[in-house]
Structures are given as C-alpha cells and as structure tokens.
Amino acid sequence: MVCGRAFPEGQGIILSRGEVYLSFHSSRCAAKFLRRLIMDSVDYECIEKQANLLVKEFEELLEKKAITKKI
Numbered sequence: 571m572v573c574g575r576a577f578p579e580g581q582g583i584i585l586s587r588g589e590v591y592l593s594f595h596s597s598r599c600a601a602k603f604l605r606r607l608i609m610d611s612v613d614y615e616c617i618e619k620q621a622n623l624l625v626k627e628f629e630e631l632l633e634k635k636a637i638t639k640k641i
Contacts, residue, residue, distance in 0.1 A: 572599035 575595040583594040594600040611617055 572603050 573595050577595050583592075583597065583600045585592040592603070594603065608614075608617060608621075
C-alpha cells in the first residue's frame, strides 16, 4: 500500500475494520502511513482522544511489567 511491494500471505501487517482494509509490507511502511494519517487529519480531536486512552493503557501495562520484573 505505501511502498507498493507485494508480500507473501502470512507476512506483512494487515489491519481490517469495517470497510477499511490496510495492508503494509513492513513496520516501516505502517509507521509512515500512521505518521501521515495523524499529521494530515483535519479532525484531530477524534484521534487525540483515542491516542490518549491508548497511551494510558500502555503506560499501565509497562508499570505492571516493571513491578513483576523487580520481584
């Protein structure tokens, strides 16, 4: 999708939700797409709310992981 490279089934990154189907050759292509999606979005408030929720969730997971490693 981003670089135009074909990849064998079972490789790459594929995201599908409703009518949206995104396929990426590599994590680098996915990151490039995500960067443009966020930076070019006209209605950033919609993305900002979900991004903040995900940041909190991942921070909590990292804290739990750090606590378990100390024991």
